Amino acid sequence: MVTLRGVGQVMFQNNALSGFLLLAGIFYNSWLLSLAVILGTVISSATAQVLKYPKSDIENGIYGFNGALVGVVIGFFFGFSVVTTAVMLVGAALSTILMYEMKKLVPPFTAPFVLITWLLILVLLFVLQVPIVAPPILESNSLDLFFVLSKGFSQVWFQDNAITGIFFLIALAVNSPASAFYALYGSALGALIAILLSQPSSMINAGLFGYNAVLCGIALGNWKLQSFLWATLAISLSVVLNMAIGSLGLITLTSAFVLATWIVLYMQRLILKA
Template identity: 50%
Template sequence: MKFIEIILRGVGQVMFQNNYFSGLLFLIGIFYNSWLFGLAAIAGTIISTVSAQILNYSKEDIKNGLFGFNGALTGIAILVFFEPTLGSIVALIVGSLVSTVVMNFLKKIVPPFTAPFVLVTWILIYSLVYIFKFPLETEPSSAIDYSFQIIESSGKSFGQVMFQNNAVTGFLFLVALLINDKLAALYAVYAAVAGSLFGWLFSASFSSINDGLMGYNAILCAIALGGTRKKDLVWITFAIILSTLVQIGLGKTGIITLTAPFVLTTWIVLGLKELEERKKKIAN
């Protein structure tokens, strides 16, 4: 039972929720959209968690699911971009394991967030495509939208945090947040709407906005940077704008963005906050 709780916490930590019931709701949301992605999330989380146990990493971090969430994302991503074949399953296993090693290394230097997932998945995707000639799966193109659908874009923004292009799944993710952290859920809703709006202002297509692609990085930024001070909302708003710009910019280069805009933006904001604190100390 304790191991199952750790695995569920690992899934919950994708959105920084150290709560096994939130993790369970995330899984239910994923399975609602795709049983295959649900199995991939479980497999990735188990592999990365067990790897951390075998490598004798921090027991407290393992208990809190901190070695599970990058594996969960890696597992889903592999089956989002590739058909389930022997080769892609091997990549899922290797990627989930390596994400744990990268996580343990990065956490000694910077707040790793989902950086291990991004780095490992980039290497896997481009290796499979350009070295092993695996065909890259692409999601069927959405019908061209000519209007901004606020409810749809917000719901899918939550879902896209874990590659789920499904508004119902997204709203289940929101419920999972509400159960554990109401303030985080409030910030996340603000980010989903604001990220989509800024995407529109920055001339992103309505199809990408309504599919949640302008909101999911913003949601992660808002949860990661959330706090009870009034100034936290200013930092979150800045992060939403910056992450949306990074998402659009990286997308234009042809790079598969994953959660890189969130990671880069949050590192920048944390650096700016630390610089501000240093200036205050010097001034005092």
């Protein structure tokens, strides 16, 4: 149950059934990547237990989801070998330690995953000389609405599969209709803004401007109008940040979501103090 909750927490769902459906969606696309998710979650949760971090946080999957993302991203970009698996295990453990320390300062979200994975990518590419094996984005000159919306979901887990995205939508809906609504809204609005900013159709179809927006929507949205407006701002910021970070030559991962959400939370704090 701890592992499934850890998987669910990637999309803010403290629900084992949601975690199972997310894992099933990944398995549908790649059974190897689903194993990487399980391995990353187990290692990061076990690290928290060994270091005697708060039991309630461990049981609720708080120390599992960053490790889950480390696992799936290393597997996706670099494939599976003794070297990449060892790096994956170390990264999952380090993400737990960084999560614990960051929690003292800010809401970490997936920042530990982002920072650790950027470091691991540098090590794999330039120290261990492991090449990237991830397939290229399929070229497209026209937009496919189903792909645009669904892959905005699936790319949260770096899965370029529209059916996987449907699994993820169901995983949200069974636990939180509000999360499902805001995820759909985030995927749609993120794509629309990317279109207005003249981004490539192939990237929009692949959901690459949707997944950070999806996470922003889930993180900030509820049924109140004020939350809708804040979520809309964060979603919009995530697209601009996604473009800016990508222009630096970095793999964006979920950094645009983290930064956009931090900015909005800071703005909310300033308004409350005023």
